Amino acid sequence: MMMARPESLQLIQEARATFVDGHFVAALILAMAFIEHAIVEDLQSRGKVQGSPTFAQALNLANEQRLFPPDWLKRAKRLSYRRNPFAHLKEDGHAHGLGQRVLDTKIHPRSIMESDAKDAIELMYSFLTATVRGFQMTE
Template sequence: MPDALTPLPDQLIEAVTWHDEQTRAKRVDRMRWSSSLKPEAGLVFGKPEPLAVLEDARASFVNEYYVAAIMTATAYIDHALGTLLSRRKFKPQENTLSARIRAARRKKILTKDVLNRIDTLRKIRNPFAHEMPSDHPMNLGNRVQSEARHPQAILEDDAKEALTLMYVVYAETLMKVKLSTS
């Protein structure tokens, strides 16, 4: 038997319906924006984990889960840099995103600008993934103060950058395969 604090199923449905109606237009805008980034690839084969992370990053962004979008987009980039490096028969000594970025610089796998942006994204991601001192400049609270912006606006911009970079790296991982018709 539900207690007084437990909403009844009809109330939950009403609340979800109301929320859906209130957020639908912005979700559609985010869906359109994120869809514009994805390169046309046709049929894609690959390891299921990075492909699942790629889709989760996009879905998180569409649904306004910006930290999740940043985390999953960065995870995809980490996977993809590992793939790009292994195609060149190179494995960094450390299994970290930072080491993969350094190795990608040495092997000139991506442009300097893209790798600099990925490194900035890594620094933005770190306070969400690792314990950082309260005075760390990339902590969200410190960024809110230094940028004089609302945290949600900062996170949305960070998530947009994360998705943009994720799809740039994704495009680099695609290999054209000629299928035999005989």
């Protein structure tokens, strides 16, 4: 179970705020960062991993250990593919790039990004609910 580190809590707050403000790429990236934190920290707390594995490695380990519902992990993987062209430069026409997705679906890029961000935010809150445990703030 996650103790809700300050960095993770800030990611949640900023993912929500950027989504509300219509900054869908930022919301996607921030929500995915939280999801990665949640998965890796859960793996660490169970002694299944040390250090910081890649997101792909963390997803595979979480799937092998059956730590989260398989559909959540599949959604996280799909969303990571949609995040990656923004976080890691891809070649023109890359299958997961926004431009190619617009061409393939004939949907406006803003609508695509809003849908991706909404899915990521929903999944972020699912992981939050599954991993956070109560803690007491002291003055």
